[in-house]
Amino acid sequence: NAGVTQTPKFQVLKTGQSMTLQCAQDMNHEYMSWYRQDPGMGLRLIHYSVGAGITDQGEVPNGYNVSRSTTEDFPLRLLSAAPSQTSVYFCASSYAGAQETQYFGPGTRLLVL
Amino acid sequence: RKEVEQDPGPFNVPEGATVAFNCTYSNSASQSFFWYRQDCRKEPKLLMSVYSSGNEDGRFTAQLNRASQYISLLIRDSKLSDSATYLCVVKAGKSTFGDGTTLTVKP
Numbered sequence: 676n677a678g679v680t681q682t683p684k685f686q687v688l689k690t691g692q693s694m695t696l697q698c699a700q701d702m703n704h705e706y707m708s709w710y711r712q713d714p715g716m717g718l719r720l721i722h723y724s725v726g727a728g729i730t731d732q733g734e735v736p737n738g739y740n741v742s743r744s745t746t747e748d749f750p751l752r753l754l755s756a757a758p759s760q761t762s763v764y765f766c767a768s769s770y771a772g773a774q775e776t777q778y779f780g781p782g783t784r785l786l787v788l
Numbered sequence: 789r790k791e792v793e794q795d796p797g798p799f800n801v802p803e804g805a806t807v808a809f810n811c812t813y814s815n816s817a818s819q820s821f822f823w824y825r826q827d828c829r830k831e832p833k834l835l836m837s838v839y840s841s842g843n844e845d846g847r848f849t850a851q852l853n854r855a856s857q858y859i860s861l862l863i864r865d866s867k868l869s870d871s872a873t874y875l876c877v878v879k880a881g882k883s884t885f886g887d888g889t890t891l892t893v894k895p
Contacts, residue, residue, distance in 0.1 A: 708882075708883075717875055717887040718832070718875070718885040719885070720882055720884070723882060734884075765831055765832070773819040773820040773879060774820050776822070777883065780831060781830070781831055782829075782830070
């Protein structure tokens with residue numbers, strides 16, 4: 676099992692550019708989510724999905740889009756990058772259920788100039 | 789007010805010390821509670837779930853007080869390897885993370 680994988684590990688963008696952060700999991704988890712973590716802060720939920728074809732907004736969704744066409748993949752799209760989106764992005768997955776543990780990918784470090 | 793608030797820290801303790809972290813949450817409909825550990829610049833990993841009756845895992849003890857809406861984590865006999873940031877997580881459908889408390893254990 677590879678667990679949760681994320682690509683790329685690092686990315687530098689210019690303001691206004693778009694890009695897609697990839698996330699994949701091989702554990703057949705129903706629930707997937709994207710978080711951002713700014714320095715000295717906890718994780719803030721961007722978008723999440725409870726299954727293929729179903730997505731919903733989290734705490735900080737503006738400037739990001741997601742889709743979930745398969746159980747395994749949950750890409751995050753930045754439509755027009757801004758310096759305020761400089762952050763570390765973590766993808767996580769879990770089985771459905773209140774007590775289920777979330778497993779995180781290694782993160783993508785994004786710098787927007 | 790944040791939904792999940794943690795002790796600001798940082799905590800700097802000698803090896804062998806006992807240290808306790810507290811976390812309060814505002815959503816009374818919260819269903820489940822966790823402590824995660826995050827090492828520098830790496831992904832968070834589950835340390836332990838927190839159950840209503842309290843639970844222990846080796847040197848770590850977690851407590852939940854639903855009436856007062858707080859969670860605690862006690863670490864006994866601290867090791868150098870316990871140095872990390874500890875994140876309190878509260879789940880009511882979606883998961884909400886606290887900002888974390890940084891622990892440094894010194895020789």
